[in-house]
Amino acid sequence: MTSSFSFQNFSYTNPYFRMWWTSWLLVSSSHVFGNKINGKHECEPHKNIFFLKTHKAGSTTLQNVLLRYGEANSLTFALPKQPGAHVFNYNLKFNNDLVRPSPSGSYNILCNHLHFDEKGVKETMPQDTKNIAIVRNPLDLFESIMSYYTEEVRAFQRIPGRDIQSRMKNFLDEPS
Structure with missing residues (x-):
């Protein structure tokens, strides 16, 4: 078989x-x-958690669970340094300099979007941190991203096709 x-x-x-x-x-x-x-x-x-938040994979739901868990257990969050930001600067690989200082000097939960860098996460989070990520079927993810960002991403707007499936096929056949 x-x-x-x-x-x-x-x-x-x-x-x-x-x-x-x-x-x-x-x-x-x-x-x-x-x-x-x-x-x-x-x-x-476990109180020390790093969640690699990914676009269009249900990550906001899991982030909300982690935020509630951290709040209920008085844990410290690693948050972006920029006022009002909900994501870390994508133009820079994640590092401890991007994190708002914590009163205790340490963090329990890191769960915002970021430009992943293993060294930066290890410098920021305790050694016993549990790492979590969400995996999604790549084709489903691509379709979701293309549908969601069509109005915002000029490259997606230039792809010919009458529906998302034909536009995806056209893009995959001729990505330039």
Whole structure:
């Protein structure tokens, strides 16, 4: 019996994938947030968390969960230094100089959009930090980004086609 790998097997519309993904999220989140069974913690909640926030992958929902978790547990957030900013400067690789100073001098949660740099994250976050990211089917992600940013990105506006699928095909056939 041979099996072939296909991203279609991992579509969220596939009930087996949904069941696996939901189970994985529950198991994974219990390791980060703790899991109570009969009023007892099965494991200790983890307070130092880095979330690599990605566009168009449900990351704002998970960020909201992390913000509420941090607020409920009096944790310290690594926030952008620029007043009113909700993202770190994309033109610079993430580093500790981009972070608003914390009264304690340390941070528990880093969960804003940033230009990822492993060294910068390690300099900013404690050594025992748990790293979290969301993975999405690349074709679904591309379609979502192209649909969402068509009005803002001139390169997307120049792609011929009457609907998103034909525009995606045209772009992939002739990316220049």
